[in-house]
Amino acid sequence: MLAPVETRSVSPVFVGRADELDTLNDALSRAAAGEPQALLIGGEAGVGKTRLVEEFATAACRRGAVVALGGCVEIGADGLPFAPFSTALRALRRALPDELAAAAAGQEEELARLLPEMGEAGTGRHDEEGMARLFELTARLLERVAADRTVVVALEDLHWADASTRHLLSYLLRTLRTGRLVVLATYRSDDIHRRHPLRPLLAELDRLRTVRRLELARLTREEVGRQIAGILAYEPDPAQVDDIFERSDGNAFFVEELAVAAHEGCCAGLTDSLRDLLLVRVETLPESAQKVTRIVAEGGSTVEYRLLAAVARLTEDDLIEALRAAVGANILLATPTDDGYRFRHSLVREAVGDDLLPGERSRLNRRYAEALEADPTLVPADERVMRLASYWYHAHDAAKALPAVLDASVAARSRHAYSEQLRLLERAMELWETVPEDVRARLRPVDYTEVYPPRGCGPATTPLRYLDLMAEAAVAGRLCGERERALKITKRALHLLEDENDPLRAAWFWVQRSRLVQALARGDGWKELATAQDLVRGLPPSEVHAEVLAMVAGWSMLHEPGPEAMTAAERAVEYARMVGARTIELNARLTLGGLRVDAGAIEAGLAEMYEVKGRAAELGMNTEMGHRAHVNLPSALEGVGRSKEAVGILEEGVLLTRRAGLPDSEAWVWGNLAESLHSLGRWDEAVTAAANAQRIEQSAKPRTGGSMRLALLALDRGDLPEAARRLSAARASFGTHDPMPQYMLPMSQIALGIAAAEGRPADARTELLKALDTGFPPGTQRYGWPLLLAAATAEAEALGLPAAEPDRPEIIGRIRKAAKTLATRVPLWQAYDQWLRAELLRAEGRFAPEEWAAAVEAVEPLERPYDLARVRFRSAEALLASGSGEDERDRATELLRLAHAVADHLGARPLADAVALLAQRARLTLTATPGPAPDDPARALGLTSRERDVLRLVSAGRTNRQIAEELFISPKTASVHVSNILSKLGVSGRGEAAAVAHRLGLFPAEVLQAPSAG
Structure with missing residues (x-):
């Protein structure tokens, strides 16, 4: 009678969960209709999450869906990144090999970081966008695979997930847009304590309307009775049901264990201890089977058969008999691929592991490590270095653990798993002082570092230093978003460098601090950059020296463009060429081109930027420079009024950045595209582009640009509450820690425009005076002219208001004075200059038809329909106010009709209303006379x-x-x-x-x- 019970400790009857299963089936139906679905399933350990997923997976397969299961493993805490996604993609590859290959075509090198079977992972530069690129490509891969069939991706045990897995899941659930895809993940709710790393992710996902969250409750007494009946294959005694229900408290797994224990006659000896409950059936196994369960418990969530055989050191017959006993007792299960074993429930594994003695645990880990070193083929290649690092570390052998941990950190970096790389590097720093000097002397920087050195700081043959680990850890922390930890690491490193004469290393760490300070909104980063510049001044050319100069030039271009910035950019190009730092050279040349445009050498600067764009394309669009060129070059073109030319490059940039899987770069491109479309009068397209910039952004600055563009569009269309809301969002995203003119001046312009439209001239002047007191740095005319024009228009509109009269002459004088500092080298700026002169005369109560006619003439060739409509309206107003004759009235009528047609087409309600009101007062009709006959x-x-x-x-x-x-x-x-x-x-x-x-x-x-x- 015992045999059937042993194989049926899991009830064949699926008890309860009807509502939850209905929810999952509904999600499957929605996904089949083309609406991606995301669900989180929480519940305490043993409550039945896995069983629910299994039942749903079976039903989904019956309906023709492809199900890919992936589980997080506890070794993730030691740096095994993306484990559940790798497993799920591997399952998809087995089920849909051709479809997955087609969906991944062209991106195999990047996707190999998740699924090594796709080929050799790329060796490209590791930068801020590396992980984002991998995430974007993964999301689009799943969308393409699920384009024609329903796919379910189930990730279990999210409470064990490594940080990279959590980041990828978050990105996936926030960006899924198309595809017949269901993504669900399970987690233990009782494990999610206040400081658990999963807790903030759950809070973030709760705010997404696209994510549904299910919490599994414990079973009722009736459900417990049905579960016991399924296990025992007969109706249990009601008293037994009461007892098991009371002791299990409705936990499905405990019900199973108590039912089997009671049937086997073990119940009398059981205590109320959870550990005893979980161990009771293990302790009834033969000694060899108990030994094997202890070995499996320490090996990880799953242990391969060949590895287990090497560690157990039993004859094959004895090992198989021991495994047969453990599997027969439903303690161990064979893995789905039949090449290894795992515990039926993780709670049992945890109990068995906790029962190990300290010396026993370290001894088992050593045996695992030695077996794996002797035969690396015992585990999958993508897990090998991570598991070896974990085994040696838990074996408490520092000399063996340090190089293994460093190898694992390199593997994590190659997969863009920077969170795991940081954790492993911190573990290496922890081990450093405990490792004998001769072992450390054999370690080389070239084997374990990528960002630094070698960067001109010493030959690669020198031994690895503690500072090298700190440098790698600082960059890993910045790339994975752990900026506080990275900042602390740079502080410690600079403290250690105080006693060394190593200016290049110190300068490098100061550059990292500058980046981190800016990212953390602690300042503008200039103090740190200036310190780095002082450290390298007078030193021979090196890669560090070139990077410092390029960073200084880039910072200056955004904050204080001028001769010093130009000099820094030119020297950065020169030094980068001398040391062969190609990426730094292109970066500095792009900055140099932008600075030349700002300085007035417009054609030369644009030619430089076009050449950099071409060189970046030759090197491959996956380079950072290629993406920056598609942002900076069209921005420079837009700044000099060549909007149509900018749009062509930006539309190309959208395709290229999306194909490369770079959401931040794509967001920048969309934001710039919104600006150029706005200029060209393609406002609906501009709104879509700005919304795209915000939808896919990863950092604050692209979000700020999108919000500013939406605010200005709302202002032009007369939606003042929306404009104010968008402006507030822009200021909240950007903050005040880093007052760059390219953000602060447009935000002042928008705030001024809102205040003027709401009849608050004093507030409008306040915004203007703040900007004028700060001043317009060289090269900021593209932002300065629109701001001054908005201020002049506000003064003209406030003409006659008693509250605005006292300070009017002073304000107008300051606007005129500021305008004299702005360049007029291109037709756009010349048009702004003429327009501003006419507007200031209007603010003084003088209507000057000739000035407005000149403004119309200046704006007409610019392909800026809204600006042209505005000056045409003002020109008509001046003509009518001057009391001219019939010819002037006819001309005014024509100008108003043209302005009204544009305003009506764009939805520029304030302009359309103003035109209609002027026409009404002048008794002019805006309806054009009948046009030529069709056969004219x-x-x-x-x-x-x-x-x-x-x-x-x-x-x-x-x-x-x-x-x-x-x-x-x-x-x-x-x-x-x-x-x-x-x-x-x-x-x-x-x-x-x-x-x-x-x-x-x-x-x-x-x-x-x-x-x-x-």
Whole structure:
């Protein structure tokens, strides 16, 4: 009778969980319809999470879904990164080999960091975007695999997850957009104490509307009775059910253990101790089987058969008999791949492990380590170094553990698992002083370090130093987001360097501190960079020296562009070339190009930036420089008014950064694209681009740019509450620790515009004066002109308000004075200059039609429809206010119609309302006169309405200057129109054009009469 019970300690009847299973099946149905689903299943140990997942997986398979299971393992705490994702992807590869290969095509090198079977992992540079790139590629891989079939990815035991797994899961659940995909994860809720690393992730995921969270409750008495009946295959005695229910408190696993123990007659001897309950059946096994369970308990969540055989040191027959007994008692299970064994429940493994004596535990770990060193093929290749490091560390053999831990840190870095790399490096630093000097002397930097050295700080043949470990740990901490820990490490390193004459190492650590201080919003990072610059001053060229200069130039470009920044960039390029630091060279050249644009050497600067973009493309788009070029170059183009050119590069950049899996770079590109689309009058597209920048951002600065663009669009459309909300979000994201002009000036412009629109002129002036007191650094004219224009417009709108009158002359004077400091080297800035002059005259109560006509002429060629509509409106207003004649009224009517059409198309409600109000007051109609008939020859020839007007005057014998005066355009613009007309008519001169117009009867004879003299 005992045999059936031994194999059925797990009830064949699935008890309870009907509601939870319905929720999971509903998620499966939604996923099958193309809506990705994410679920978290929590519950105490033994409550039935795994059983629920198994039942759901079985049902999902029956419905045609592909199920990929992956489990976190406790060795993750020792640095085995991405374990559940690797296992799940491996399962997908077995189930869908062709589909997975097609989905991963072109990105195998990166994805091999998660699934080594895809090939050799790439050896590219490790930077801030390395992990983000891997995460993005993984998310898109799963979306592509699940494009045509339903896929379930189940990750168990999230409470054991390594930090990299937690980060990847968070990214995945936040960014899944398409695909027939269900992602679910289980965790022990009773293990999640206040400081457990999973706790903040759960809180973060709770805020996502796309994630559902299930908490499994304990079983009721009725459910316990049904579970016992399933285990025993007969109805149990009610008193027995009461007893087991009371002792198990409804925990499904404890019910199983108590039911089997009671049936085997062990119940009388059991205490209430959980440990005793879990160990009671282990202790009834033969001694050899107990020995094997102890070995398996210390080997990890799963132990391969060949490794177990090497450690157990039993004959094969004895080992198999011992395993048969443990499996028969339902204590151990064979793994799904049939190459190893694991405990049926982790609680039993923990109890067996806790029962080991301290010396016994270290001895078993040593045997595991020795067996693995003797035959590395005993475990999967991607786990080998991590497990060896764990075994030697827990064997308390520091001399063996240190190199093993360092090897594991290198493996973690190669997988972009920087959290695990940091933990392993900290373990190496902990072991350092306990390791004999001769062992440390055999360790070489080139074997264990990537970021530094070698960086010009000494030959690679020198022994590894404690400072080298600190350098690697500082960078790992920065890359994985553990910036506080990294900052502490740099502080300790610099303290150690106080007693050494090693300026290059010290400068390198100061550069890291600068980056960390900025990332932690502790300051702008200049003090740290200046210290590094002082340390390398006068030293021979080196990679560290070049990087310091490149960092100084980059910082200065964003904060204080000028001659010193230019000099630093030029020297950085020179030094980087001398030492062969190609990435630093391109980085510095891109900065140099931007600085040249800011300094006025616009074509030379843009040419430099275009060349860097081309070189980066030659090196491959996965380089950091390639992505930066697609951000900085179009930003420079937009700054000088070449928005359409910028859009082409940015659209290319969106595709390239997305393909490379770089969300932060993609967010920057989207933010810049929103700005250029806004300029070109493609506002709906700009809103989408800005929203994309915020949706995929990973850091505060792209989020700030997206919020600013959305705020300005809302302001232009008259949605003041939305504009204020977006501005507040921008300021909250960016803060005040690092007042860069490219953020602070546009935010001041938006705040000023909101205040003016809400009738708060004093607040608008306050924003202006704060900006003027700070000043406009060289190269910030792209931000300075719009701010001054917004201030002048606010003053003009406040004309006549008693509260705004006293300080008006002073404010206008300060605006004029500030404008004189801004460059006017390109047509865009010249147009702003002319526009500002006209606006300031309006603020003084003077209507100057000629100034506004000049502003219209300056803005017309710029392809900025909203700006053109605004100046046309003001030009019409000036014409009507000047009391001119009928010709001026006709011109004003035309200008208002054009402005209103643009405002209406863009949804610029304040401008549209202002135009309509002015037209109403002037008794002008905004409805255009009926246009040419559909069969009108002018339309058939492709002539626009303006070209039709110009052709009428050409046919009447007007010169370009006379045409310009009559149509209120510039002679240059009139000349362009005449050239276009000649081209469309296919004629070579004005006389032929007039003849064509006469032959086709385009104009009545009376309109061709020459004007009377005078």
